Amino acid sequence: MIVDMQAGLEHLSWAGGTLRDVDVLLLVTEAHTKSLRTAHRAHALAVQLGIASVAVVGNRLLDTDRDRVDRFASERGLPLVAAVPEDPAVRAADRAGTCLLDHSPNAPATTALLPLADRLTRIHQP
Numbered sequence: 473m474i475v476d477m478q479a480g481l482e483h484l485s486w487a488g489g490t491l492r493d494v495d496v497l498l499l500v501t502e503a504h505t506k507s508l509r510t511a512h513r514a515h516a517l518a519v520q521l522g523i524a525s526v527a528v529v530g531n532r533l534l535d536t537d538r539d540r541v542d543r544f545a546s547e548r549g550l551p552l553v554a555a556v557p558e559d560p561a562v563r564a565a566d567r568a569g570t571c572l573l574d575h576s577p578n579a580p581a582t583t584a585l586l587p588l589a590d591r592l593t594r595i596h597q598p
Contacts, residue, residue: 495595496525498553501544503530503537508544515548529588530555554588556581 497518501511511528518526528550530541538555545552561579565572572582 494523494525496527496592497523498527498529499550500529500531501541502532503534503540508540511544512548515550527551527553529553532556532558534558553591554584556584 499511499514499518501507515526528541528545530538530552533541533555534557541555542552557580559579559581561576562572562581565575568575572579572585576582
């Protein structure tokens with residue numbers, strides 16, 4: 473099961489009882505300071521809740537942003553499991569009311585997300 477929560481810590485803290493048993497918690501962050509601060513606080517809360525597996529997804533990244541997200545993850549000993557580039561196809565798919573994979577299967581954002589999706593679906597496979 474994948475739970476997609478809105479940005480912010482209140483969702484993580486009130487759901488702590490449920491989220492404590494997750495297989496992996498993905499901290500989805502953009503490269504700007506405010507987003508990285510929120511991801512930092514979410515990581516601290518995840519540690520406090522005893523969530524064993526936490527990983528980082530860089531989102532809406534420009535070419536110059538990757539280093540900031542890499543550094544954020546490595547400073548905390550977290551794996552960076554996906555780096556999703558800023559991609560107009562995401563907005564176009566949203567406007568069309570369809571998922572990115574159906575709308576633009578070869579878009580850069582799709583290409584960045586497919587390995588993560590595959591990895592997540594394999595968590596409980598024998």
